[in-house]
């Protein structure tokens with residue numbers, strides 16, 4: 130697969146979000162199946178895996194996802210760019226910020242079965258903790274050889290700039306898809322101008338753009354789609370023009386809808402790396418296959434122009450606690 134740069138790191142053009150094997154999309158597969166699915170992605174040529182200390186069933190079994198990812202990469206650690214994340218508490222950060230970072234990271238590395246992470250993100254900004262202090266701590270982790278690069282998730286351009294000026298940021302991980310385009314205004318251009326990668330999470334709009342979510346789809350357990358406003362019964366219908374647009378292009382190109390939604394962002398920006406998430410091996414390979422779907426300039430511009438004229442019904446920023454950082 131083609132590669133892209135996230136700051137100092139080189140990753141496959143499409144990465145893999147591993148969250149669904151533990152959290153966020155309802156019933157989880159067996160550990161054995163999850164490991165097999167991750168290994169199938171690596172065999173396909175995906176070199177970029179995304180996890181977090183927080184991904185566990187109902188967020189209770191902290192580290193569940195990291196343990197699965199750790200098992201899947203055993204024996205092939207060097208072939209993988211491994212990204213994980215932490216949530217930083219106010220008290221621990223005030224007491225000893227570097228110590229807190231080490232505490233979280235050491236536990237993650239232990240679960241991942243490795244002695245370094247390639248990319249370590251702050252999962253969400255803690256407004257009580259100046260981002261400059263976090264940046265300084267992350268710089269020390271880099272110097273100590275424990276991480277190769279660091280990043281921020283759900284940040285705006287101002288916070289990003291403050292952090293980047295202290296310790297250069299390798300990647301920002303924000304929500305981004307054909308239906309979530311706020312970051313095109315400032316964050317994506319800032320990243321492009323400063324050699325920072327932009328990792329797009331929920332790039333298929335939590336599955337909506339695949340066309341496989343219908344009014345009959347049941348969301349169970351901790352499935353976030355119960356609350357994703359774009360997927361409410363009424364918005365499934367109201368957002369139909371997005372699907373019509375994507376499926377029209379998919380038909381012409383002989384691809385799936387999900388592949389078009391990913392190929393569009395790959396064509397739009399050279400520094401954007403989508404990390405679609407799926408619990409299903411076939412769909413994981415389908416999504417990675419979007420790296421082989423090449424839109425012509427005319428096809429891209431047709432899609433992009435049409436998208437700009439569409440209105441999204443229901444926005445993720447209405448539910449996400451990172452909302453306040455959108456600009």
Ligand SMILES: NC(=O)c1ccc[n+]([C@@H]2O[C@H](COP(=O)([O-])OP(=O)(O)OC[C@H]3O[C@@H](n4cnc5c(N)ncnc54)[C@H](OP(=O)(O)O)[C@@H]3O)[C@@H](O)[C@H]2O)c1
Pocket residue numbers: 145146147148149154179180252282283302303329330331332333334335336337339341387388404405406407408409412413415416
């Ligand atoms: N930084 C953050 O705060 C944050 C937040 C959310 C996610 N993330 C990361 O980003 C990754 C991706 O996010 P996401 O999982 O929300 O993205 P997504 O790929 O937009 O949505 C995942 C949903 O789409 C479905 N899906 C995926 N590919 C499909 C396909 N080809 N055809 C039909 N349905 C498909 C999945 O169902 P099936 O599983 O049934 O295929 C799942 O329900 C996560 O795994 C996680 O690592 C980060």
